[in-house]
Amino acid sequence: MNIGVLGAGQLGRMLALAGYPLGNRFTFLDTTGSPSAGVGEVIVDPDNQHLAEFLAKVDVVTYEFEHLPVTLVQEIEKHKPVYPSSRAIEVCQNRVEEKALFDRLNIPTPAYRVVESAEQLEAAARELGCPVVAKSVTEGYDGKGQAVLKAPEEAAAAWQSIGHAQLVVEAFVDFVREVSMIAVRGRDGEVVFYPMAENQHVDGILRYSVAPLPDLDVQMQQTADTYIRTLLDELDYVGVLALELFQTRDGSLLANEMAPRVHNSGHWTMDGAVTSQFENHLRAVQGLPLGSTQAIAPTCMVNVIGREGDNAAMLALANTHLHRYDKAERAGRKLAHVNVVAATHTELLEKVRACQALLPDAPPVEWSFTNTL
Amino acid sequence: MNIGVLGAGQLGRMLALAGYPLGNRFTFLDTTGSPSAGVGEVIVDPDNQHLAEFLAKVDVVTYEFEHLPVTLVQEIEKHKPVYPSSRAIEVCQNRVEEKALFDRLNIPTPAYRVVESAEQLEAAARELGCPVVAKSVTEGYDGKGQAVLKAPEEAAAAWQSIGHAQLVVEAFVDFVREVSMIAVRGRDGEVVFYPMAENQHVDGILRYSVAPLPDLDVQMQQTADTYIRTLLDELDYVGVLALELFQTRDGSLLANEMAPRVHNSGHWTMDGAVTSQFENHLRAVQGLPLGSTQAIAPTCMVNVIGREGDNAAMLALANTHLHRYDKAERAGRKLAHVNVVAATHTELLEKVRACQALLPDAPPVEWSFTNTL
Structure with a gap:
């Protein structure tokens, strides 16, 4: 099956790397003029001249970026199946529609x-x-x-x-932590949930995601599962959906925003879960059974932003996995991420701190549960 | 770093899939006229006309196939580093030289x-x-x-x-089982060893590899480590070396043959070990620290030969990982493999049998230790 991807950045790249083992081929439609996927066939089409060529090559279409013209996606839907649908893009690219949907589905928000x-x-x-x-x-x-x-x-x-x-x-929400849910819905309506991750943002950019959480009570995970399932079912969604939430001091969860695609806060699943978010997204869009979302071990995703670090030294740390995007350095740009896996959260923290020391400008890692380790 | 690969089959494909996350790019030199890698840039060169073009693109050269003209590899060595060296190819493509080396290094053989x-x-x-x-x-x-x-x-x-x-x-050797060792030597001489795998061949073709082995005593693993380390050091080897051995009834190990490359009996490491053989080979050839070879859980590699099975049904089994090579079906051809991972060997056996039932012509799995489970 040839998978068409709208967008050709690192998320598309990682989708392709997860999809080749399933026997998929990839064609990217890049509307920016600066694709960086580095794998598959890329059709550079900033002026929307090559859509027919793209459509002729692909069996099914997905996207790595939701800030696309809805009309473009609707046009594609006339010719090929698009997962998630244009409806998901419409909602997710508009904060008013998104909040209205949360309200209508009784998902609390700030x-x-x-x-x-x-x-x-x-x-x-x-x-x-x-x-x-x-x-x-x-x-x-x-x-x-x-x-x-x-x-x-x-x-x-x-x-x-x-x-x-x-x-x-x-x-503003007086939150204990920012968390995110990654869930996947298949074409047959089956839904699977990854364990919730805790995210650390600095200046609005994700720096660390850690999962599973050692202090998460089962009920809170179930509440989050229910919220995201409601969204998935309401949108008749197919693929990975990411939902960012705040966990407040009183123990409730408030939905912040969602993204209708594989998400940076789910990159830990590449080395920390049985099936990665990328593979599960591809399984979903082509109607295959979804894979286990079980965590293998405590894992922390460390983003590499702006400048690369000492990659060799990071690889020398046991069970540390480098994922470079083959992009040139530029301030604020996501260049790579490192997945650190450890037997315990205490060991994980030590190794993440060792990584941080090898990355220029990486902020100190701050987990809400550090003092309980 | 641009990695040049001699050969463009499934081993090269899996090297590339492991190398993109390290930031590598790949150029394949295919001398057969029928490349199947499906990723990277492939130079099809059955008449040896495009070597200069290949050399101009790559920083370092490795290979997925040892039955190459030694003179070709020696020519390449004049221009770019080649790992493992032409000496390894020379030995491994000639059974007389190989046996003589085993003899000289006091590695027992049949x-x-x-x-x-x-x-x-x-x-x-x-x-x-x-x-x-x-x-x-x-x-x-x-x-x-x-x-x-x-x-x-x-x-x-x-x-x-x-x-x-x-x-x-x-x-003929009255063996208890066929096993193989996969080890990796870095450019600095560091050596790491994967846990030994048990292999089941049918008509000379590998069908199943399982690792780690529940009944392997530490001393036997150490003996095998010593044998392969001696070979690696003697050849001043860089990269993955595979050594197939027989375990005899009296508990000794006899070397059968070796392959100077990533090996089918090491495919289980893609999902069953902390670092795959492919990533470790690439780390070695570019002088990066080697990754942990620790097993994550009992894993069995199931080869898909000649005809594909019911892929959707196999993916529905938890912790089962499909690796397709994007090749057309043909009798005796390796088309894909499935890595089955489980918490225990007993559970693993059940799942492997379930896989086998979904694959046309797959022989019953026979592990030497089945009756001890």
Whole structure:
């Protein structure tokens, strides 16, 4: 089966690496003009001239990036099956639609307002109580198009800096940790869930994801499972869905946002789970049985951002797995990740700290459960 | 680093899939005219016209197939580092040299004779006692160029059917099992060893490899480690070396043959060990630290030969990993393998039997230790 992928970055690359063993071939449609997948056949098509060529090659289409024109995806759907569907893209690329869906499905979220002017932003900031986070409704990615307001008076400056006609304003959440759920739904409706991961972001960019969590109670995992299953079923979803949540001090989970694709916070599954998120996404989109999502051992994903570290020294640490994306160094760019696996969380922490020391500019790892180890 | 690979079959394919995450790129030189790697850049060069082009692209050269002209490899060595060296190829593609090396290094082998006529073959069969196995000195691969003589009188027919000017004749060994060692030597001389695997061949073709072995005593593993380390050091070897041995009833190990490359009996490491043989081979050839060879759990590699099985049903078995080579079906052809992983050997056996039932023509699995489970 030839899998068509919209987008040709590192997520597409890792999908292909997981799919070759299943016998798949890959054709990427790159609309940016700067593909980096480095495997498979890449059709560079920034002006949307080669869609017919792409469609002629592929049996089924998926994507590594949800900020695509919905009309493009709808057009593709007329010719080939697309998983997840354009409906998932439509919802996930629009924060207002996404919040409305969470509300409709009774999935709790932080308090929020939708605003369409600096004045409304200021009013929302007063109502919700500062600090608040203002986010553009569309095209947000990795902390871009966002601003934190420490006081309502900062509304005008924030409005201008974001530069969008519609924003979602969210109350700050007093969270214990940021977590994420990765789940997979097959074409037959079967759903499997990975153990929840704890994520550490710095300046809006993911730096560390660790799973499974030693202090997670079963009920909280089940609550998260229920939330994401509701979303999957509602969207008649096929493939991997990622859902980021806040775990609050009172023990509840608030949905932050979701992504209709394989997700950076699921990269730990490549070495830490029986079946990786990439393989399970591909199994789902081609109608194969889903693989076990069981964790093998405590695993931490360490992102390599901007500059590469001492790769040889990291590989010298036992059970440390390097995943480079074959991209040139550039500030803020995701270049690689390292999956560190250990027998215990205590040993894991030591090894992650050793990795961190080998990576330029990597922030200290801070797990919510460090003091319980 | 761009890795040049001589040969473009499934072993090269799996090397590439292991090397992309390390940031490698791959250029294959295919001398057969029918490459099947399906990844990387393939230079099809049956008439040896494109060597300069290949050399211009690559930083270091390795190979997936040892039956290459030694002169070609020596020519390449003048321009780029080749690991393992042409010396390893020279030894491994010639059974007489190989046996002589085993003898010189005091690595025990089955009793053998070198013969150069049907008459000498008959005499050797009498001396060694039938049955004996006669093998062509060069170009043997997967049971081709071999004959079993049940009586000395079969010498003339065997000589004719093999059709080579020089044969090695080996006494049959009353073995408990066939095992293999996979070891890796780095550019700095560091050596790591995988746990020994038990192999089941049918008609000279490998069907199952299982590791680690529940009934293997530490001393036997250490003996095998010593044998292969002696070979690695003697050849100043870099990369993965595979050594097939017989375990006899009296508990000794006799070396059968070796292969200077990643090996089918090491495919279990892709899902059953911390670092796969493919990744460790690539780490070695580019001078990176070697990865842990520790087994994660009992694992059995099941070869898919000639015809594919019910892949969807196999993927429905938990912790079963499919590795397809993207090749068309053909009698006797290796098309894929399945790695089955389980918590215990008993569970593993059940799952392997379930796999076998889903594969056309797969022989019943027979492990030497089945009755101890």
